[in-house]
Amino acid sequence: MATKETAAVGVDLGGTSVKVGLVDSKGKIVRKAVLDTYAEEGPDRVVKQIKKGIHEVLKPGGYKIKGIGIGSPGVVQLKDGIVENPPNFPGWTKVKLGKKIIEEFKLASFVDNDANAAAIGELIFGAGKKFDSFIMITLGTGVGGGIVLDKKLFRGSHGFAGEIGHGSIDYAGPQCKCGSYGCIETYAGNNYLTARVKDALLQREDSLITRIMREEQIPLTPKLISRAMEAGDEFAISVVDDLGRKLGYSFANVANILDVTNFVVGGGVAGFGKRLFTAMEAGMKERVGKSLKSLCKIVPAKLKNEAGILGASALVYYKYN
16 A cells, blocks of 8 residues: 655635645645635634635545644744734734644644744745755735744744844834834835835826826835836836845844844745845845855745745644654
8 A cells, every 4th residue: 555645734824814735745735725814703713714724625635644834923832832912813812723723633733923934934945945044034014034043943032033024224213013113124014115105206206106006096015116116117216226225234233143144035025026136135235244245145035925835834844854
């Protein structure tokens, strides 16, 4: 009788949707289910959706299941798989998510913060495979971070390591939702970025961005800024250059503290492409210590749209490595 191929379940828990995948040991998603989260209905309904999605990918059988990994927003107590106060999840304080999943499926289950899961995903399956140590940056609504040192995820004394989005690059900068000022997230987070660009457009009526918004009746998004940049719009180009340089300053702060010069960058805003990466590297080299300048390396994440599922499943493979 042939030995069954090994696979792990990855759950990407988001405020709008729950994405569940069955992932083989090579990082290929062999089955996938996408369900509404129903976050507004409270934690019991969300957990029910997670279970439903896992059942959907497991039901056909055919694989030896190593375990279940879940990437969740919010603070996660690793030992007990408890998720605390995830943003955009009304009614959540402390939910014993790991315990609920183990009770349902009788499989080893691992719950971690989604940014940490993304870092592990890149370590096991993606761009981080070639590095012993690297910093994972996810650019989206916020700026998420994960720290990998000597092939191991570094969580810090209290599990908060990697909050790179809340490192300040200007003590007199704009106030962040975290309460501090000048956090890199206030420059690179989607909502902050579009708000700043919208204000600047009042003085730049000649920008292609303004013309597209008027003609096509569409809102301002990073994707629209990218579209104008690719068309050669000077203002859009300046936005991306400025964003990249500021991110580079933030990376330099981290590199100077940790002596890690490899950065893997993913998320929607990373879609600005080569121009953004060139600006990030220039900014980083401008501020990093002299002995580190030639060692700076910033590369795009490989897992892209499936980073959530693959990162979550990688929690299982990482545990058993």
